[in-house]
Amino acid sequence: MELSHENQLLLETTKRFVEEEIIPHEELVDQLGEVPEEIGRQIETKSKEIGLFAANLPEEVGGGGLDYAGQMLIEREFGKTSHALHAWAARPTEILLAGTEAQKEKYLYPCVSGEKRELFGLTEPEAGSDIMSMKSNARRDGDDWILNGSKHFISGPVMPDFAIVFAQTGVDETKRGPRKRVTAFLVDVGTKGFDIAIGAKCVSYRGYHTFRLNFSDVRLGPDQILGEEGKGLELAGQWLGMGRIWIGASCCGKAERMFDLSSDWAANRKQFGQQIGKFQSTSFKLADMAIEMRAAELMVQDAVMRADNEQMTDSDAAMVKVYCSEMLNRVADNTVQIFGGMGLMEEMPIQRLWRDSRLERIWDGTSEIQRHIISRAILRPLGA
Template sequence: MEYQISHENELVLNTVRAFMEEELLPHEEEVDRLGEVPEDLGRQIEARAKEVGLFAANLPEDVGGGGLNYSAMALVEREYGKTSHALHSWIARPTEILLACDDAQREEYLAPCVSGEKRELFALTEPEAGSDVMGMKSTARKDGDDWILNGSKHFISGPCMPDFAIVFAATGVDETPRGPRKRVTAFLVDVGLPGFDIQEGNKCVSYRGYKTYQLAFDDVRIGPDKMLGVEGRGLELAGKWLGMGRIWVGATCCGKAERLLEMATDWAASRKQFGKPIGQFQATGFRLADMTMGLRAADLMVTDAVQRADAGALRDEDAAMVKVFCSEMLNRVADDTVQIFGGMGLMEELPVQRLWRDSRLERIWDGTSEIQRHIITRSILRPLGA
């Protein structure tokens, strides 16, 4: 979907495509087979990304980032979606929540992430809470000027072992019109602190090589200078990042769907049964038509959301609509592509089965489809008092 792209964004897109062809796509099969990105390959991707200006491209220029606006980042993320998250995650896009750092924290955490000296994890999800953020059991209690952190996190993803984690914990309870509500606060917690244990977690069949981590905190003492933002405002910070994160998931889904659709179309035009290309059979041709319409609609939804974000008018439900629609569109495209390929669609010799597996995760992470529908439903009913 490339109509009405500015000259500047066209240059960015060409840079990303060339980078993908040279640095990412040639390694897909190896990474999927090994179940990991070799350290030297990851560092090579990281170094080359810095050379061409893609590293930390999402952050403002005044903090050392590439300064790409939302419309440019949507094109970038869409293109990245055509390959494995395990590979393109080495091209760091530090979480924008780090922009909430104060001056000292910017020097210690934000600047090193922009330069690539440090890597962070966004640690929100817990084993027993999952999508129920307010059900989190991690706590931080005051001890003099310090905080004592206890609890655990899981499914915290990243390309490699981080240097620190942005950890969310309950620091108290507030009374609200809707009843008691946990006061959630964000902290910057360095790996290696006494009581902080971090290990690689479960291995996922989607995006093999993209790691998940399990974090455990046992009376971890952190200073007052490690609080990110204001006490009790952690979920507001998280919400700002999660909203755009869901838009980027939508964009990557569109990119992956485009790649799958191209494969399905080529196969339908060349594979013959009963003396003619299978695409001429209505059962296959209509699948291609539906896939094309779904992708067009998803692209338009991403474009609309990006325009809302540029105008400062993006709402939670806007991001939720993009996330659920694009991820479910991708899953239909992936499944239809396998069906069009028939048995060959499930053979390891072809990339279709890998893209099919990778596509399944999109309906789960960054908020499941059920959570997105809950957000949308709430936005419909709350103004009516329901």
């Protein structure tokens, strides 16, 4: 993909930022299982200075106004490193753009300036892939809504100021039977009945927190609905599609980092009197990695072009997510194999990149769910 002059500069700036401001802290954060506040703040400040903070949002709302190609470049570079760290250079959820002017004042603009942080709360303990089985619900009480239920695995770098929470607000009769109406609510941390705590620790991206959210008779005004009542999933869907492309880009970045480490090791580590790269079982691994990485890059670039032309489908996004995340896991496994025992030693970054890679096949919809989306797009038009 030919880069514009602006995107070429953006790429160089982001590379430098990752190398100088993020990578040096990776090992410490992995060991501590958290990002020391001063390091997080430093990343936040620096990313604001160089225009990477909220770069995904349009200039009209104070964001960086990056086009899709620009966003792809930063996600690819950030993918090389720890999510716990680069998340401090926030990319606030685009669905906040769907808010009213008053909601933008209260939630969106403070996220763009870094005064507030949000969480995106869809997943529940009993409703992961099967999101329509969600139990969180809100019932009307006069003009207000009363929210009950819980969420888990809702992730972010720091304790947030508010959460975008998806809850059932009724049932629609459709041709295919009853279907839950799902609505997105903006819920401030500190609201009576809303409890939030750091949840289980994840071995991927240590230091990137998952939160547990509990709602017990939380009273919400009508002005706390984001978008339209009953249209929450459509709203979430608009954001999830591009999110899957950004995961694809990030997988390409991480794969490149591991490939570079593997090639270097294969060219220098000697056994039986020669470099291990001279053994075909090693060199062919590198060749396979290179082929798959090229294919993944092209898929991401193709999806970005489709998105630019407003032609990207859910199936396109699912293909990128499943292929790039699985490519990354094959690259990660081959990298550990090429490094042998050293690949599993804590003093090397390989084991951490391998652990981090594993999550990519799970969050934002598992590989199985992506295949479900793709296969439905193939078979539904044929009546199957």
